[in-house]
Amino acid sequence: MRKLDHVAVVVNDLEEALSFYRDQLRMEVTQRRLLPEEGVRVAFLAAGESHIELLQPVDPESGVARFLRKKGEGLHHICLQVEDIDAVVRQLVASGAGITGPVREGAHGKVVFVHPRSAHGVLIELLQPVEEAASAGNMDKAQTK
């Protein structure tokens, strides 16, 4: 467990949400992206070594869109950075925890989600950042990317 990477918030409209988080709370926007494959538009705001990720669905069939229709705006998931995601997943699976699919390569590293029913109602994203994967024996390959 290295740190709390980010806390994700589902919102109806990214610009309206930024007018609160960026303009009123004076948080700095560090990244904005459209992620078509996940059906969301995102913005990251800095909070020390962590971030708040604002998520606006752009595809009505996305999981985030369903969450918004069912529960409204609010906290969606937290993301924890880990040193060795495969070791954590082995530990979780051995303990009977629910994992949503295999570990996959995401935009920022290797990721997997722990089901809320195993984490006391919290959807937890586990992230092993790209740099960590590189230092674990894959340095040459990572450096040529």
Add this chain to the structure above:
Amino acid sequence: MRKLDHVAVVVNDLEEALSFYRDQLRMEVTQRRLLPEEGVRVAFLAAGESHIELLQPVDPESGVARFLRKKGEGLHHICLQVEDIDAVVRQLVASGAGITGPVREGAHGKVVFVHPRSAHGVLIELLQPVEEAASAGNMDKAQTK
């Protein structure tokens, strides 16, 4: 905005929740407290410079108990550390944001909550830690505590 201080999770049973967060995710418990005036039992787990706070209601009339009955276990609020809580509150009030009561002295410093309807569904605790209050002209008093 200094950092994301903690993310709070409401749980039915603190010991069961610790068996996941402490024993399976291998997070370190840094503090455990009973807060009778708030009707909760809490445990803090380290995640880098942030923490996850587990909240178990012990008073059925507490807000946390009502949250649990209505929504079940899950993410409850986030806490952001700020440099100057009075300045942030002035800014928020001037912008029409809803604040839950005046700034009060909490266990870790000056705190206030921003209503979820003003923060896109997120209950946000703002915290100006004791140390910051001290460095702003109250050093002698703080040092004698």
